[in-house]
Amino acid sequence: MPNTTVGRIWVLRLGSALLGVEPKAFKEVLEVNQPTPVPLAPPPLLGLLNNQGQIVPVFDLSQVLQMAPASSGLSALLEVEGQPLAFPIDEVVGLYTPLGARVLPSPHPLFSAVLEEDRQRIQVLEGGRLLAHLSAQITSPIQAPTPGQRLQQA
Numbered sequence: 001m002p003n004t005t006v007g008r009i010w011v012l013r014l015g016s017a018l019l020g021v022e023p024k025a026f027k028e029v030l031e032v033n034q035p036t037p038v039p040l041a042p043p044p045l046l047g048l049l050n051n052q053g054q055i056v057p058v059f060d061l062s063q064v065l066q067m068a069p070a071s072s073g074l075s076a077l078l079e080v081e082g083q084p085l086a087f088p089i090d091e092v093v094g095l096y097t098p099l100g101a102r103v104l105p106s107p108h109p110l111f112s113a114v115l116e117e118d119r120q121r122i123q124v125l126e127g128g129r130l131l132a133h134l135s136a137q138i139t140s141p142i143q144a145p146t147p148g149q150r151l152q153q154a
Contacts (some may be wrong), residue, residue, distance in 0.1 A: 006113050008097045009096055009122070010022075010092065011092075011093040011096045013088050014070055014090060015068035015069075015090065019124075020122045020124035022124075022127065025078045025079060025127045027077045029075070030090075032086065033090055035049045035058040044062065044064050045063075048139050056077065062088070067133055068105060070090045074088065075087060079101050080130065081128060083131060085130075090133055096122070098117065101122075
């Protein structure tokens with residue numbers, strides 16, 4: 001059975017969903033209006049940004065989780081296994097200690113647990129699984145046209 005113990009977490013809002021992130025993974029909030037697009041990048045990769053000399057991929061987590069996209073112009077910067085990544089959010093709700101919350105295992109593979117308290121549900125992101133999932137989506141092979149083959153218009 002997976003470990004469903006949860007310590008303090010940062011709570012972020014993405015649409016109507018509350019997402020929990022471990023404090024050691026959450027680095028800062030960035031204003032990101034338009035990341036630099038990456039040609040032929042798969043849909044979850046919105047683009048890249050330069051944060052203090054470090055290139056950071058910006059992913060559309062709302063698309064991965066099938067929810068409404070963020071509209072605030074803010075992005076959460078995480079560092080998972082030494083790799084920076086960012087995703088748009090609507091707001092940082094705050095630092096939360098789940099003292100009276102029910103901690104349940106999550107049925108979704110990208111979350112380690114679900115916290116329930118006072119009719120609120122916080123889904124706790126599992127950084128390693130999120131990184132692996134996003135990496136798999138952006139590294140799937142793209143079929144390049146062979147010489148003489150024409151690109152098909154969608």
